[in-house]
Amino acid sequence: MAPPAASHNSLVGHIPDLRRYARSLTGDAWAADDLVQDTLERACERWQLWAAGSDLRAWLFTLMHNLFVDSARRAVRQQAGQRVDVDDVANELLSPAGVPDQVMDLQRCLLRLPPEQREVLLLVTLQDLGYQDAARITGVPIGTVMSRLSRARARLRDLMEGRAPGATPAAPALRRLK
Secondary structure, eight states: OOOOHHHHHHHHHTHHHHHHHHHHHHSOHHHHHHHHHHHHHHHHHTGGGSOTTSOHHHHHHHHHHHHHHHHHHHHHHHTTTOOOOGGGGGGGOOOOTTOOHHHHHHHHHHHHSOHHHHHHHIIIIISOOOHHHHHHHHTSOHHHHHHHHHHHHHHHHHHHTTOOTTOOOOOOOOOOOO
């Protein structure tokens, strides 16, 4: 069943947000486009499941989240025992010309976060969703969202500063002023 015309327009309006979230989740433009395509296809197939008047954006993000988690689980089952640590292949990862190193570091650090922390961080910070919406999308209680967000922020800060996750930050040097 195809979406009604008025809803179709609002569905199309959410594509940029879906693409941005998918790109952040997957870390790859091609995989992100595939995830958006799958999400839109699933939305059209199951349009009758969307409650008219409810938040279409949250429903689409829920569909995307579920598709991403399903594909990640499927990939883990298919590649059991074939895991590669990002640090082991860091010298093979070449940054595109013209992209500042800090942007690449942020992307690499985001990909090193546990998936459940990365999802919540991206939903709340990048997509500007509230905790309640993020909880509904990920299917966890709001307290879990807040906990994952806090841990994700702390771990991302540690990774960006080159500290081992959980290490205590060095005390700032004090200057004497007269």
